[in-house]
Structures are given as structure tokens and as C-alpha cells.
Amino acid sequence: MQGERKIRVLIAKPGLDSHDRGAKVVARALRDAGMEVIYTGLRQTPEQIVETALQEDVDVIGLSILSGAHMALFPRIMELLKEKGLTDVMVFAGGIIPEEDVPELKRIGIKEVFGPGTPTENIIKYVLENAPKRS
Amino acid sequence: MSKLEEIANGVLAGNRRSIARAITITENTPEEAQKLIALIYPHTGKAHIIGLTGPGGAGKSTLTEKIVREYRRVGKTVGVIAVDPTSPFTGGAFLGDRIRMQELSTDEGVFIRSMATRNNPGGIAKATKDAVKILDAAGKDVIIVETVGAGQSEVEIIKVAQTIIVVHAPGLGDDIQAIKAGMMEIADIFVVNKADRENAEKTVMDIQAVLQLDTREKTWIPPIIKTVAVTGEGIPQLIEKIEEHRVFLQKGLLHKRSLEKAEAELIEAIKEQVTGSIIGKLKRERRFEKVLQQIVDREIDPASAAERLLNQELEKNSQNDEA
């Protein structure tokens, strides 16, 4: 009987914009790197994202946002994760996120932010190196 | 309390985090999974388990969402396991069924889990059966398993579900021929989804034609229900048939099916444990490689080699018993 540990990743799109190319590119890249990727589709509320992460028992949450609403939505997501006890999940993000917002996002627990033009290899490498090793 | 007992208790109390962790255990660590299932098994057997299968893109996920809503409307709790394929090349998987069910994600009476096949043949994952048991033990009234977009040989769902719905839709390329072989036999209910499209009637007639070829004696004739999953049209009729089938099963067939399921699971477990323990032992004792070489050298054929090894092990065991 062989069991296998797979990195499970939730790629989520918070907010109301429908820019989903980046999310899909990242989802596909992580899948091709051997991970199990759950995609939520567009327009997710923080509550939906956190509840999905809980049910799917993911190791990593990737937030993709190009609407500019990250400073409103990300803190709420981090707060809910804490509330539900999902503190061992790694959260990172990408899309259109101005440089000056990054320090505050890192302060609230977003581990890394990747902007336009990031080669997907960098994103894969980052997940492989930083995904939490859970039992 | 051990970690597993804690999770098992959480599952029985319906704790969502525990349910999620428990399902992960069934996917990743078979030895722990076995212990966990042993703890919860006495509390299973209450849920009605529905399987949804059929070709890719027929509308299984969209239908699942609508079926769940309907059950929620009458106050039942629901668990969903949605299976998608693992890529045999990369080992990764894109689990996208959930996209169509996200509005349900914050309903506390619903638990949805995506699952990759991890190259298990048959349209479901190896862990699907155990995941169903976990949702059952957690008190879900109805459990829906969506298989991968399936052709004719993906009929493992028969070993998991009590009511099997085969979903088809017009315009999915060449028609019923594709699902004729295996799918037709396992269906308790046929759904022709996308009834808003032209040609839906032709799909219904195609299924009827194939059904008429089936001359086996039957106490349940699978009905054909037309639905438009995107609008919810036909869903109440579908639920009615599911409930009819559930009652029909309870009148007798359920026990027979439960025995068949138990038999299949027991045989599978024996196979796994026998191979697991014997092969492990042979490898540790370095006898495995030796026999492999003999097979390659044509000194013995594989089946005879297996018989000889097995007999040797059984003899040793009975000697141990006597001693």
C-alpha cells in the first residue's frame, strides 16, 4: 500500500475583477509541477476562500488579484484564517500589487508577492521550497 | 487521546476541520487511514450515497450543485466528493469541479472535497471509498460522488454508490455508443442534461433504444430525466426519482448490494494485505529478486512461482501456529 504526499494548493480569486489569465497560468504551472491544484473560479469572498481552504485541507493558498482591492480583501482573509485555526497554511499572492503595498501585506502574513512577468519557474520553485511540511 | 482518536472524534462530532484532515489521511497515509476507518466504521451506513458519472462536460458538477441545493431546501445535510484525473505524466492535477459549486462553500450543512485520481483506474480515487465513509460518519444525510469524465470502463462507482446517475448531454460528439458498454448497465437513473439544446430529444431516444436492447429481467427500469442544470429545470423530478430509487432499494435490494459491496471491499483488502505483507517479507529476505531472475531465465513461470512462494509462506505460518 503506497500513499503519497502531494502539495495541495488553492488558487483563489478574491474580489470582483474577472482577470483570470494569471490565476490559470499559475494553476497550470503548479499542476504541471506535480501538485494538486484546486481552482475556485472568479469573484470569491474572503469567507468562501477560507472555508474552501479548510474543506480542501490545502497546504498553500495562492491569491490572484488585479483589481486593486488587495489592501481591503487580504487582511480579512488573513484574519479569517487565524480565526479558523488555519495558521499552518502558506499564503502568497500575485497580480497587480504595487511595490509600496508589499511590506504591509508581508506584515499581515502574506509570505511573498509576485507581479506581472514573473516566470512560472520562479513560482514553482518558491512553492517547493516554502510549502509547509505537515504530517 | 492519540492524534487519530482526536480526529475520529472530531469527525463524529461533525467538525469540519477534522473531516478535512481525515480525508487527507485516507489519501496520503494508508496505515493511518486503516486505523481511522476502524474507529469510525460503526457509525457509517446511514447516508444515502449517490454516484454521478458520464462523459466530460455533460454537466455533472453543475447538476451536483443543483441537487445539493434541493436537498438543502428540505433540510438535509450533504457531502460531495468531486474526482478529477491526475496527469499520468506529471502526477499533478487540476481540480476544477468546485468552480460550479462555490456558492455552497459557506453553507455549514455542506462539505465539498475535491480529489485527484492519483492514477487509480475506474473513474474514482483509491481514497474515495474511505472519504465517503468519513462523510457518512460525520452525519451527512446524502453523499454525492462525482466521478471523472468517464467513458465505458470507469465503473468503479458501482462499488461506492447506492444510486447511480449516468449523465449525458446532446452535442458531446459521438453519442451513446461511447457509454453503451459499461455505463448503460450501471445506471439507475439516466439524465439527459442540457435539455435546452436542440437534439436533446434525440439523445433521449438513443438511450431508450439502447435500453430496449437490454433484455435482462428487471425490477427497476431506469427512468430518463431531462434537465437543464444551469437553470435548475428538471431537478425536482430528478430528486423524486432518486428518492424513489432509495425506497426501492430499502425494500430488499439494499441488503444484497451491501453484501456485494462488502464482498468486493473485503477481497480487495485481503489482496492488499496479503501482497503487502508477503512481498515485504520476501523482499526483506531477499528471496523476491531471486525468483524474479528465475522467471527471466525461464526456469519458472510467474503464476507457478507465486503459487510456490505462497504455499511456502502458508506452511511456515501453520508450523508457527502449532509450535
Ligand code: B12
Ligand atoms: C488582459 C487584461 C484584461 C482582460 C482580461 C482577460 C482575462 N480573462 O483575464 C480584459 C480585457 C477582460 C480586461 C478588462 C479590464 N481590465 Co484589464 N488588463 C489586462 C492586462 C492587459 C493583462 C492582464 C493579463 O492577463 N496578464 C497576463 C497574466 C499571465 O499576467 P498576470 O495576471 O499579471 O499574472 C502573472 C503575475 O501577476 C503572477 N500572478 C498572478 N496571479 C498570481 C497568483 C499567485 C498565487 C502567484 C504566486 C502569482 C500570480 O504570475 C503571473 C505570471 O507571471 C492588464 C495590464 C497588465 N499588463 O497587467 C490589464 C489591467 C489588469 N486591467 C485593468 C483594468 C482597469 C481593467 C478594466 C477595469 C478596464 C475597463 N475600464 O474596462 C476591465 C475590468 C474587467 C473586469 N470585469 O474585471 C488595469 C487594472 C488597474 C489596477 N488594478 O489598478 C490593468 C493593470 C491595466 C492598466 N494598466 O490600467 N483586462
Ligand SMILES: Nc1nc2c(ncn2[C@@H]2O[C@H](COP(=O)(O)OP(=O)(O)OP(=O)(O)O)[C@@H](O)[C@H]2O)c(=O)[nH]1
Ligand atoms: N446549455 C447548457 N449548458 C450547461 C448545462 N449544464 C451545464 N452546462 C455547461 O456545460 C459545461 C460543463 O459543465 P460541468 O458541470 O463542468 O460538466 P462536468 O460534467 O462536471 O464536466 P467534467 O467534470 O469536466 O467532466 C459548463 O460550461 C456548464 O455551464 C445545461 O443544462 N445547459
Ligand SMILES: [Mg+2]
Ligand atoms: Mg465536473
